[in-house]
Amino acid sequence: FLVIEVFGRYAGFTAMLPTMAGAADRCVIPEYPFELEHLLELLIYDRNHHPSNYAVVLVSEGATMTHHEEMSFESEEKDQYGHRKLGGIGDKVAAVLKDLSPKFNQGRRINVVNQRLGYLVRCGDPDALDSIVPMAFGNLALDLVLSRTSGRLISLRNGCYDNVSIDVVVGRKKVVDVHKYYNTDRLRPKYETFMRQPLFIMTSDV
Template identity: 65%
Template structure:
């Protein structure tokens, strides 16, 4: 019997994985806290967040207003376009700053994932990291083109483990309790090979091989504007709590 737990919220079959809400809450809080520095220095702010294959942890905070733009693993982005957008955002902002959230798995147009280390973990995954640094360098380099020849400096911060430490938020206090009880009920009922899930606002379970039968990523066509490099949504009516996390791309 399995319980879905990952901040990236990319386990297929469930709308929700333990840790996701706290990650989103922390990201919004930390981004808002850094605004004063970005505004006082009138800079771009680049924040690298978790998200190896799925960009939910960058999408939701951006949708909530924490950032102007986000770049995610599901779409290889054009750095020139990102610089243009952030420069325009900064110009419109009375405090003269703009913010982009960068998923650790995000890739430049024509590029591949950036790894911090070549060594792989027990699951064969190399440690991602460094895309935020590269984005920051390129933004500074290209910015004069969109700022009357003047370079725009960057505040570059990797949020990393700051978003996965401390106490869980309300949702991450309630859901794990429910998941644990659901899993125990299945075990006591001698029912195996199941994954406890939260689907369409209700607790349930499904075959555990759902986890490996497909991938759960951001549906670009439905939820991400590749032109504006930010979440896209036409209507919230009858949508699930976290909007785009109930679909498998």
């Protein structure tokens, strides 16, 4: 198995979207505490049906297990906002998957590789979209400054550049709608059709 820990203290978008794109077989997110034995059974199924005999799970750093519903922290140290630094859930998941694997794999232990991506995912070279969108956002933000407009946030809406009230961001936490977008039995993103859906389906609800 390959266990990859990714960003996501309160929301599982960074685990959901790559899984939807095919980068992983399963994902676990902060919005839904998961049962480790159930995850293991799914991963063994994926591994047995994969030509290269492996399976991948993405683990949000804020994900919790059903029997241990506290987040995993690196230390007691807090940042300027009072948040303790998350980290370690991937290590825990990897260790338990390895220990329990003989129970579901005819007595044979399955090796597990654990990778904590953290800031590594932000170190790649930008593509055209990465370069153009920030440039456009910067220009539009400057336009707001020059017009003495405040309390607005540059955004992409319906495929077009726009600006919205900053209350959209600060008014509430934006989390995954589990009922609508997450299959709790399969531990995967859930979507029925792409027709008339925004580009990034599950991140588009305002």
